[in-house]
Amino acid sequence: MHAWPASEVPALPGQGRDLRIHDTATGGLVILDPGPVARIYVCGITPYDATHIGHAATYNAFDLVQRVWLDTKRQVHYVQNVTDVDDPLLERAQRDGIDWAALAEQETALFREDMTALRMLPPRQYIGAVESIPGIVPLVERLRDMGAAYELEGDVYFSVESDPHFGKVSGLDAAAMRLLSAERGGDPDRPGKKNPLDPMLWMAAREGEPSWDGGSLGRGRPGWHIECVAIALDHLGMGFDIQGGGSDLAFPHHEMGASHAQALTGEFPMAKAYVHAGMVALDGEKMSKSKGNLVFVSKLRRDGVDPAAIRLALLSHHYRADWEWTDQVLQDAVTRLGRWRAAVSRPDGPPAEALVDEIREALANDLDAPAALTAVDRWTAQQEQHGGTDEGAPGVVSRAVDALLGVAL
Structure with missing residues (x-):
């Protein structure tokens, strides 16, 4: 599976700072x-x-991570998956009377278009669950053979008790885990499981659903968590720098994935930091496909909204914050974009070196994009009120905003 084209990242004078970022596992x-090569899986x-917009906010956060690392003159090895076979996809395809694989291909193509428009830097590897099955099967077999997994009516489950570090990603107690497991794709009430929290590694073939050869596991398809583990271990190995996603992935997805990997390798931790983006709401409720309260990036683009304004709207909120999308949020971003573009279009302006330093410091401090935007606003206000004498300053600001914030002026 291929990703999307990369936008050019302008080179800036000097060098950025090392990233300080909030780790869910330690709470600080x-x-x-x-x-020399920073490793990230999202x-x-x-x-x-x-x-x-909720998706876009999450990927915007980890795009900023890449840009901070690139500014430190490192290379970035970024890997992202596509869960191109799963219950929600199959249910939607059945509801709409279309082939599930065609639906996955169609929506993945639209996702690529949106990421390109928003100037999100692409992953080095962009990999689907289906193409990963040949690598998933041996991992499930290994977990079973080492006693970390067991069979139940043809399905194979991971035993969370096989990992002594289980629970260290989310820090939740068993009761909270059980509630979230039921809400987020688990089956804690299934009879016969050794532990209600045990997640499925391999689902035996169901009538009318796609399935693949699972070797000694029989025909079936992979569970959700083992998919990401197989891809991450194959391309990044253990101990990579950041495991990222939305805050709703801390449990069960990242918790379970970490335990799978740690049981398989005997190493801890799977990732040095677990980084989670906040949720975006609409009309008072978390934006989600199940609720249908969605604002689509592609529709905004079709309506003529500049993708740079969409990105500025995302950047105006700290990545870890839960916030609400409103027409005013977008309008404020459109206004800000217009002011910034007008400022950098002038032949000269106030010196920009201190501004570049402020942006770098803000982003290195747990991706504080709102602080970075405020710094650019101050430079813009100076430009509007007093002008300036530095002929190179507008160009420096334009390149810095592009390189560090992903906004083309």
């Missing part, structure tokens, strides 16, 4: 000091509907 800031979409 960690200073990440990757080697969980991708289940492609049964178009990219909504």
Whole structure:
């Protein structure tokens, strides 16, 4: 599976700072000091509907991570998956009377278009669950053979008790985990499981659903969590720098994935930091496909909204915050974009070196994009009120906003 084209990242004078970022597992800031190649895995979409603003906010956060690392003169090895076979996708395809694979391909293509328009830097590997099955099956077999997994009526489950570190990603107690498991794709009430929290690794073939050869596992399809583990271990190995996604993935997805990987390898932790973006609401409720209260990036673009304004709307909220999308949020972003573009179009302006430093410091401090925007606003206000004498300043500001914030002026 291919990703989307990369937009050029302008080179800036000097060098950025190492990233300090909030780690869900420890509950505090960690200073990440990757080697020459920073490694990040971000969980991708289940492609049964178009990219909504909640998706865009999450991928915007991890795009900023890439840009901070690139500004430190590191390379970035970014991997993202596509869960192109799963219950929600199959249910939507059946509801609409279309082939599930065609639906997945259609929505993945639209996601690529949205990411390109928003200037999100693409992953080095962009990999679907279906193409990963040959690598998933041996991992499930290994977990079973080492006693970390068991069979139940043809399905194979992971035993959470096989990982002594289970629970350290989310920090939740068993009661909270059980509630979230039931809400987020688990089956804690299924009779016969060793532990209600045990997640499925391999689902035996069901009538009318797609299935693949699972070797000694029989025909079936992979569980949700093992998919990401197989892809991450194959391309990044253990101990990569950031495991990222929305805050709703901390449990069960990232918790279970970490335990799968740790049981398989005997190493801890799977990732140095677990980083989670907040949820976006609409009309007082979390934006989600199940509720249908969605604002689609593609529709905004069709309506003539500049993708740079959409991105500025996302950047105006801290990535970890839960916030609400409104018409006013978008209008404020459109206004800000117009002011910034007018400012950098002038032949000279106030010196920009201090501004670049402010943007770098804000982003290095747990991706504080709102602080970075405020710094650019101040420079813009100076330009509007007093002008300036530095002929190179508008160009420096334009390149810095592009390179560090992903907004083309």
